[in-house]
Amino acid sequence: MSRKKRLWLPDHFYHVVSRGNRRDPLFQDDRDFRAFFYNMKELSEKSPFEISSYCFMTNHYHLQIRSPEVQLSQIMSRLNKGYANYYNTRYNLCGHVFEKRFHAEPISNPYGNFVVSHYIHMNPVRANMVESPEDYPWSSYRYFQSSKLKASLKNIPFFTPKANLELFKGSRENYVTAFQALNDNRKVLDNPKNPNSRRKFYFTANIPYLANQREGAISDMQMKIGNHIYF
Structure with missing residues (x-):
């Protein structure tokens, strides 16, 4: 049975998740993390792509x-295949x-x-x-806090945080403020006694810069995308 083709929207960002087989470890030490990162950098030089967050x-x-x-499927296939060869070796x-296929x-x-x-x-x-996202070395959060962001980006050509700063007029400080406020709202939503705790989207009424954004996020995707390509 053939696989159902996925929607490829070249001008959209995607949230992609890929897991180890049987949920076994993909990264056993810092060398593995660095190898995966290097693999991404090498691939981006041959087949350009943009990443605005990673973990x-x-x-x-x-x-x-x-x-x-x-096509995104080609990028992911090359990325995972390259790392799998390194890991098995x-x-x-x-x-x-x-x-199975990446999400x-x-x-x-x-x-x-x-x-x-x-x-x-x-x-x-x-x-x-x-305890805090800035303490984790293998995510991009530190680049939103670091005063050395521009210097760091020179070594990571595929990393483009602009998409996540669009709501905040390019301000990393406003991004961090909203990020922390969203954490506070999550504490309320995740409370089992809260009848709204299972809602898919976060409350944003009390979060700076986001109060008027939620409606657009939950609108029907198919109403916006127009022409599209499957992969």
Whole structure:
């Protein structure tokens, strides 16, 4: 049975998740994290793509990625295949390193980009690996806080945080303020006694810069995308 083709929107960012086979570790030490990062950099030089947030966990990774020139499925296939070759060689293994097809969800607007970025950056905190997202070395959150952002970007040509700063007129400080406020709202939403705790989208009424954005985020995606390509 053939696989159902996915929607490819070249001008949209996607939230992509890829996991280790049987949820086994993908990264066993810092060398593995660095190898994956190097693999991304090498691939981006051959097939350009943009990443506005990322987080590499132990047995999976998250990307907020846009591929305007090459179909996203091709980018992901090359990325995972390149790392799988490295991983199997290093650990003297054979067979699949990654599980079934990667998950990819298109993001429809700037508010959605920000919420996905928040979700990605909070992964290590939710997994009780660190207390704050800035403490985790293998995510992009530190670049939104660091005063050395421009210098860092020279070494990461595919990293383009602009999409996540669009709501905030390019201000990293406003991004961090909204990020922290969203954390406070999540504490309320995640309370089991809160009848709204299972809602898919976060409340934004009390969050700076986001009060008027939520409606656009939950609108029907198909009403906005127009012509599209499947992959």
